[in-house]
Amino acid sequence: MIYLDNAATSFAKPKEVVMAVCDAACRGCANPGRGGHSLSVSAGEVLYNTRGRIAELFNISDPERIAFCKNTTEALNFGIKGVMHNGGHIITTSMEHNSVIRPIKALGKQGVTHSILQADAAGNLDINRLEKMIRRDTRLIVMTHSSNVCGNIYDIEKAAQIARRNNVLFMVDAAQSAGTVQIDAQKVDLLAFPGHKGMLGPMGTGGLYVAEGVKIASIIEGGTGSVSESLTQPEFFPDILESGTQNVPAIAGLGAAAEFLLKEGVWAIRGHENELCKRFEDEIKNIENITIYGSGEKTAITAFNIVGADCVEVAQILNDRYGIATRAGLHCAYLAHKSLKTEEIGCVRASFGYFNTQKEVDYAADCLYKISKDLQI
Ligand SMILES: Cc1ncc(COP(=O)(O)O)c(C=O)c1O
Structure with a gap:
């Protein structure tokens, strides 16, 4: 085939990725953060190491601001719904995957409104027009870095500048660019990425980076392993967004994939x-x-x-x-x-x-x- x-x-995956998945699964992969025993601690190290490699890849200074998700769709839902829970207006584009459009439409039931920047027939977006679309209640601009239909790459740096000077959060869907286009996460407020496409990691992996200072609510609660005495979700990262047992073997593979990308360039x-x-x-x-x-x-x-x-x-x-x-x-x-x-x-x-x-x-x-x-x- x-x-x-x-x-x-992406298929095939680098052999290092396959080996890392097998190795983590075979070496007695325990639940990270749920115990002080050695196997749990070493599973925690897998998460720590992978976060570190991804941070390096995207120029993120604090790896703890990266939450593992099972794919880009989950990361987009966490990000979009997490910052819009108090209502407001979102700007997006016509070149989005339904993993962006559908969460936005779902938020409409809670009174969140949106506007869509239309692309031309060649899939181009006039990013400058974003500025005119910003309203007093606009809280978020969310857009794809690259179209999953025709591949066009969009000027997210310019969009980020427009968002910043208007005090609006800027979120990027890096589903098609992560691993194949250089991304500087310092320029954005939220970055949703897959582990399994250009990143060359296993399916069932992805993540959300949330910049320091961005207020986000959790949309799934419980099972963090941390602060068990609290009846509410921790507010610190990454636990606020990482509810439930993590897929440690796949995240080990994602770490190996990030390492591979850093090595190959x-x-x-x-x-x-x-x-x-x-x-x-x-x-x-x-x-x-x-x-x-x-x-x-x-x-x-x-x-x-x-x-x-x-x-x-x-x-x-x-x-x-x-x-x-x-x-x-x-x-x-x-x-x-x-x-x-x-x-x-x-x-x-x-x-x-x-x-x-x-x-x-x-x-x-x-x-x-x-x-x-x-x-x-
Ligand atoms: C631009 C874009 N956004 C979001 C997604 C959803 O990604 P995932 O399959 O990782 O949930 C895709 C998947 O193809 C995509 O191309």
């Missing part, structure tokens, strides 16, 4: 993935009737349609006949597809990872040529 669905979750990883993506696009752009979506600086995603062909059918043929995994449809991002004018037809998304090769890319492009010919007959 040639795996071109790395935007959903995020720029090197990005360079390789971009090269593959560009090569693929250069090879397929001459296919008759092909449309490629998105523009400008991108993560390694190619979103395309063969005009007249059903995107789901194209992806199915790629899988069934040629053993190539892509993702077709609306990619959990209806509004993004609406901006790209593909909400009725969806598109095929090929997403490249660090372990893909030029040979695989050439083969996939070749197969697409054949499919486009076959579908025209």
Whole structure:
């Protein structure tokens, strides 16, 4: 199988990650923070070490401000709902995954209002327009760093500056950028990231960074292992957001993944993935009737349609006949597809990872040529 669905979750994982998961599971992985015995303490060290590596990767000065979550969706829910529990107005964009839009819509039932910055048909966002959208009751701007549909990368630094000078919190969804685009968390108030995509860690991992001074409420309580004499949730980090037993083997894998990224270098990883993506696009752009979506600086995603062909059918043929995994449809991002004018037809998304090769890319492009010919007959 040639795996071109790395935007959903990365595969394969570095062998160091697999080894770390096995090692943690095999060495008698006890419950961290729930006892003073050696196995519990060493499980606590796994969490400590992983937090440290992630902090290094994102330039976070206090690793304790990182809470482990089971994925980006959970981190986004913790962040968005945790800072908006007193009501107010949120600004977001049309390029968001439903892991951003749905929590915002759910908050609407509690009176939280929102505005959406619309992207153009190439998936571009005019970040300057955010400033005009800020109201007196705006408390949060939340946006994706990179579109999961077309790969466009957005200027989060500019957005962060606008938020800061207007005294509004700024949260980034780094689902598509963490591990492949350099991120400086010092510039944001909240950062939601996956462990299992570009970070190359196991599924079931992710996290939320909350900057010093940002007031956040917990949305799940209990089971922290700390301050058992208290009947209410601790207010210190990371316990305020880390309720219940943590997935220590997976977090051990995430630590190894972060170590791998630090060793290889995020720029090197990005360079390789971009090269593959560009090569693929250069090879397929001459296919008759092909449309490629998105523009400008991108993560390694190619979103395309063969005009007249059903995107789901194209992806199915790629899988069934040629053993190539892509993702077709609306990619959990209806509004993004609406901006790209593909909400009725969806598109095929090929997403490249660090372990893909030029040979695989050439083969996939070749197969697409054949499919486009076959579908025209
Ligand atoms: C931009 C974006 N946000 C959020 C998510 C949700 O991520 P997770 O699967 O880690 O919950 C995804 C998943 O593809 C995504 O691409």
